[in-house]
Amino acid sequence: MKKIHGMLALFDTAPAIYQAANTVREAGYKQWDVFTPFPVHGLDGAMGLKRSRVPLFTLVGGFVGFWTGMFIAWYMGAFDYPLIVGGMPYFSPVFPFPVAYEMTILFAAFGTLGGMFFFNRLPMHHHPVFNYEKFRRLTDDQFAVVIEAGDALFNEEETRRFLEELEPLEVVAVYEDEEAVSA
Amino acid sequence: MPRAPIIENARSFAWITDKVCGIVEGRAPRWWWIGFILSGMLASFTLMGLIYLTAVGVGVWGLSHPVFWGWAIINFVFWIGIGHAGTLISAILCLLKQKWRTSINRAAEAMTIFAVACAGIFPLFHVGRVWFGWWLFPLPNSNVIWPNYRSPLEWDVFAVSTYGTVSLLFWYMGMIPDLATLRDRVTMVYEKRAAEAKTAFAKSFEFAFYQFRRVFYGVLAMGWRGSNRHWSNYEMAYLLLAGLSTPLVLSVHTVVSFDFAVSHLPGWHATIFPPYFVAGAIFSGFGMVLTLMLPLRALFGLHDLITQYHIDCMCKICLATGSMVGYAYAIEFFIAWYGANPFEAFAFVNRAFGQYAWAYWIMITCNVISPQFFWFKWARSKLWLVWILSIFINVGMWFERFVITVTSLANDFLPANWNYYSPTAVDIFTFMGTFGLFGVLFLLFLRFLPLLAFAEIKSVSPQADVHGHAHGNTDKAH
Numbered sequence: 001m002k003k004i005h006g007m008l009a010l011f012d013t014a015p016a017i018y019q020a021a022n023t024v025r026e027a028g029y030k031q032w033d034v035f036t037p038f039p040v041h042g043l044d045g046a047m048g049l050k051r052s053r054v055p056l057f058t059l060v061g062g063f064v065g066f067w068t069g070m071f072i073a074w075y076m077g078a079f080d081y082p083l084i085v086g087g088m089p090y091f092s093p094v095f096p097f098p099v100a101y102e103m104t105i106l107f108a109a110f111g112t113l114g115g116m117f118f119f120n121r122l123p124m125h126h127h128p129v130f131n132y133e134k135f136r137r138l139t140d141d142q143f144a145v146v147i148e149a150g151d152a153l154f155n156e157e158e159t160r161r162f163l164e165e166l167e168p169l170e171v172v173a174v175y176e177d178e179e180a181v182s183a
Numbered sequence: 184m185p186r187a188p189i190i191e192n193a194r195s196f197a198w199i200t201d202k203v204c205g206i207v208e209g210r211a212p213r214w215w216w217i218g219f220i221l222s223g224m225l226a227s228f229t230l231m232g233l234i235y236l237t238a239v240g241v242g243v244w245g246l247s248h249p250v251f252w253g254w255a256i257i258n259f260v261f262w263i264g265i266g267h268a269g270t271l272i273s274a275i276l277c278l279l280k281q282k283w284r285t286s287i288n289r290a291a292e293a294m295t296i297f298a299v300a301c302a303g304i305f306p307l308f309h310v311g312r313v314w315f316g317w318w319l320f321p322l323p324n325s326n327v328i329w330p331n332y333r334s335p336l337e338w339d340v341f342a343v344s345t346y347g348t349v350s351l352l353f354w355y356m357g358m359i360p361d362l363a364t365l366r367d368r369v370t371m372v373y374e375k376r377a378a379e380a381k382t383a384f385a386k387s388f389e390f391a392f393y394q395f396r397r398v399f400y401g402v403l404a405m406g407w408r409g410s411n412r413h414w415s416n417y418e419m420a421y422l423l424l425a426g427l428s429t430p431l432v433l434s435v436h437t438v439v440s441f442d443f444a445v446s447h448l449p450g451w452h453a454t455i456f457p458p459y460f461v462a463g464a465i466f467s468g469f470g471m472v473l474t475l476m477l478p479l480r481a482l483f484g485l486h487d488l489i490t491q492y493h494i495d496c497m498c499k500i501c502l503a504t505g506s507m508v509g510y511a512y513a514i515e516f517f518i519a520w521y522g523a524n525p526f527e528a529f530a531f532v533n534r535a536f537g538q539y540a541w542a543y544w545i546m547i548t549c550n551v552i553s554p555q556f557f558w559f560k561w562a563r564s565k566l567w568l569v570w571i572l573s574i575f576i577n578v579g580m581w582f583e584r585f586v587i588t589v590t591s592l593a594n595d596f597l598p599a600n601w602n603y604y605s606p607t608a609v610d611i612f613t614f615m616g617t618f619g620l621f622g623v624l625f626l627l628f629l630r631f632l633p634l635l636a637f638a639e640i641k642s643v644s645p646q647a648d649v650h651g652h653a654h655g656n657t658d659k660a661h
Contacts, residue, residue: 015651018649076329098338102345109352115420122405124406127406140197141200
């Protein structure tokens with residue numbers, strides 16, 4: 001017996017998926033998602049998504065980077081091996097500024113990319129939606145709404161009927177991986 | 184006046200996917216193999232030059248008293264500068280919401296990364312004992328000494344390595360959705376190619392190639408599935424990386440210019456250097472983007488995605504930055520006179536009329552005069568002319584670095600020190616070889632990675648509008 005992951009409705013235009021996302025949100029579903037081949041402008045609002053928290057990682061990265069830059073210049077030049085060069089001070093916040101500046105950007109960039117992967121739980125090479133036979137179209141030119149079985153309002157029959165009212169190309173059930181169920 | 188459409192002939196999403204993916208999914212065209220073999224042969228010059236240099240010493244380059252910064256630093260600044268257009272297109276134009284960037288940003292970012300790789304070779308080998316190159320980084324070594332943070336050369340190490348790394352991250356992150364599309368097409372492509380394979384050898388090759396592509400795109404795509412919850416974080420991360428790359432790209436050539444400006448040499452010690460170098464870098468980079476994209480557009484038939492509008496935009500940026508560079512040349516002369524420093528005044532008169540006057544006038548012709556054609560629509564629409572002018576820009580910007588570096592060093596404060604600097608054959612072959620290296624990397628990119636950022640192109644096409652204004656501003660195309 002295959003375990004159901006959710007109910008998928010396929011659409012072929014951006015306005016249709018936008019309308020569908022609005023309707024699903026208004027119906028009160030919580031555990032659901034939309035799959036699109038490109039970022040559809042306005043869909044975050046239609047889905048009621050909160051603002052992304054990736055900037056937190058960027059901020060922390062930038063902060064750590066700046067102080068790392070300043071710290072290594074102080075530690076290496078003024079603490080571990082003080083050496084007079086050109087009559088300049090062992091340490092000053094001015095001359096290592098370019099180094100701290102670049103380190104700020106470097107760490108913030110890693111933080112941003114890392115934050116994106118963290119919040120998206122990527123890399124994840126297995127997901128039930130990949131089992132959908134037309135998944136290829138979802139990274140090409142079609143769009144889908146998936147209402148997951150874990151949602152409190154999910155009911156195989158009713159959710160199917162609800163999605164069919166949105167006039168999609170088709171509504172199909174998406175199942176979990178066989179191995180994942182037996183494991 | 185209606186805006187020119189970014190995608191001509193109102194192409195569908197599927198058409199865009201097929202067009203761009205087709206470049207890496209079809210067989211390599213004959214010109215690709217010819218280009219690849221020639222580039223590989225050319226790249227071997229760099230390899231041989233560097234082996235010879237490592238074996239014998241930096242004396243095999245034309246460096247001698249008083250010119251100890253010759254072609255190596257010129258080539259370094261030249262290649263780094265070329266990279267700047269890629270970051271400008273991907274970051275600054277993203278913040279400015281210039282939608283036309285989506286058709287050219289991927290290739291320009293690839294150009295950035297390969298240009299930085301070519302640039303890095305020169306300072307690395309200029310240190311002489313290249314096996315100690317890692318001393319540039321703040322790593323503990325057996326001499327228990329550390330890099331000197333008071334030196335602009337050390338700032339440069341941080342600036343350039345950060346630039347290379349962040350450009351790579353940005354490039355890769357931008358590619359993830361497109362790699363996912365390629366991944367999802369792998370099986371379909373294999374079925375088609377296997378059906379065409381006649382011999383047993385061809386069949387097993389197709390199978391091996393299929394396995395390679397399955398793993399290669401599968402791993403790189405990170406399991407991207409186009410979820411809008413992911414897109415939301417992804418878009419935010421993209422915007423942040425654009426915001427981080429903008430001060431980064433401006434700082435990189437600023438720090439490169441500090442290599443010169445922080446010294447006390449007449450002709451180098453000038454506060455105008457940072458903005459002047461950044462403008463020059465963007466100018467040279469757009470020259471290179473045009474040099475690369477015009478042939479690619481014709482070879483792959485990308486006329487609907489890289490339109491005359493895109494070419495106009497790039498030409499105008501060349502015109503603007505080229506004029507800024509020309510203005511900087513003029514201001515340098517003005518300040519040399521107005522500053523009333525006899526050494527400074529001499530350095531500039533000597534540039535224009537001294538022993539390197541030939542290089543100076545090549546620079547002026549290529550950098551100041553040639554972009555002025557881009558004022559005119561007829562010049563921008565004659566693509567052969569645009570292409571030739573883009574080559575002039577590349578040449579001119581190399582000569583700018585030659586003029587700055589060599590004229591100031593060769594004729595410094597004491598006339599008894601003066602000398603005439605010439606490169607050796609090793610210099611010339613090592614530099615020419617980097618074009619081969621660049622070509623090899625770029626051709627591999629064409630074959631294996633998506634040339635255009637098609638997910639982004641789709642998102643700016645009229646049919647992506649959720650309120651159904653698909654025919655609002657493309658009506659005139661019918």
